[in-house]
Amino acid sequence: xxxxxxxxxxxxxxxxxxxxxxxxxxxxxxxxxxxxxxxxxxxxxxxxxxxxxxxxxxxxxxxxxxxxxxxxxxxxxxxxxxxxxxxxxxxxxxxxxxxxxxxxxxxxxxxxxxxxxxxxxxxxxxxxxxxxxxxxxxxxxxxxxxxxxxxxxxxxxxxxxxxxxxxxxxxxxxxxxxxxxxxxxxxxxxxxxxxxxxxxxxxxxxxxxxxxxxxxxxxxxxxxxxxxxxxxxxxxxxxxxx
Ligand code: GEK
Numbered sequence: 001x002x003x004x005x006x007x008x009x010x011x012x013x014x015x016x017x018x019x020x021x022x023x024x025x026x027x028x029x030x031x032x033x034x035x036x037x038x039x040x041x042x043x044x045x046x047x048x049x050x051x052x053x054x055x056x057x058x059x060x061x062x063x064x065x066x067x068x069x070x071x072x073x074x075x076x077x078x079x080x081x082x083x084x085x086x087x088x089x090x091x092x093x094x095x096x097x098x099x100x101x102x103x104x105x106x107x108x109x110x111x112x113x114x115x116x117x118x119x120x121x122x123x124x125x126x127x128x129x130x131x132x133x134x135x136x137x138x139x140x141x142x143x144x145x146x147x148x149x150x151x152x153x154x155x156x157x158x159x160x161x162x163x164x165x166x167x168x169x170x171x172x173x174x175x176x177x178x179x180x181x182x183x184x185x186x187x188x189x190x191x192x193x194x195x196x197x198x199x200x201x202x203x204x205x206x207x208x209x210x211x212x213x214x215x216x217x218x219x220x221x222x223x224x225x226x227x228x229x230x231x232x233x234x235x236x237x238x239x240x241x242x
Pocket of ligand 1: 064065117
């Protein structure tokens with residue numbers, strides 16, 4: 001585990017919008033674990049389902065890989081199959097740090113790490129694609145195109161595992177989840193000021209959609225199975241099967 005996240009402990013003094021820069025990269029593991037309910041479970045689900053749906057001689061993709069927690073789950077799920085993991089992020093700081101932790105996997109040819117915008121990535125011969133808490137950071141109007149591109153690059157029977165922060169259609173439910181999430185972060189040691197400064201800095205950067213939007217997008221694009229694997233407060237993980 002890296003350094004403890006205290007980026008917002010003095011409020012968001014810079015007033016700058018949130019970005020995955022070097023400062024965030026340094027504390028990222030602590031930040032995501034203390035902020036996202038069910039994050040560790042999502043990583044375990046990725047390993048479990050990747051094992052189940054892996055196809056010999058195919059590729060696994062981890063889109064928006066950050067420091068590679070999902071990438072490690074994918075690597076651990078390969079068993080004896082001929083599979084290459086391709087992990088992509090557009091943050092230079094994340095990719096640099098990730099490269100340092102995965103040297104042997106890269107040298108042995110199991111992993112390819114790319115500094116790239118996932119909106120323009122090529123996906124092909126994929127049996128498993130993971131997009132773990134990343135879609136929420138993309139422009140809303142680019143999300144359909146990305147999921148379509150993933151669908152095209154998946155082999156028949158291949159899967160897309162998506163985790164997202166979501167919001168609810170009902171205002172009452174959204175507000176009650178919002179309060180519970182606030183309590184979750186407070187329990188994990190964040191002060192009221194840190195929680196509110198981070199919320200301000202994420203305004204317009206992390207844009208959630210309701211579950212129905214995710215389900216309908218997947219259906220419209222052609223996925224034949226759309227299952228919810230986990231729901232933890234306002235965070236969910238889905239399995240879409242081509
Ligand atoms: C995990 N999946 O640990 N292209 C590439 N990367 C992007 C883009 C983009 N257009 N937009 C955002 N990112 C990881 C956690 S974190 C989730 C993912 C969070 C990257 C961004 O640089 C960051 O590393 C990641 O998506 C989001 O399983 O911080 O809540």
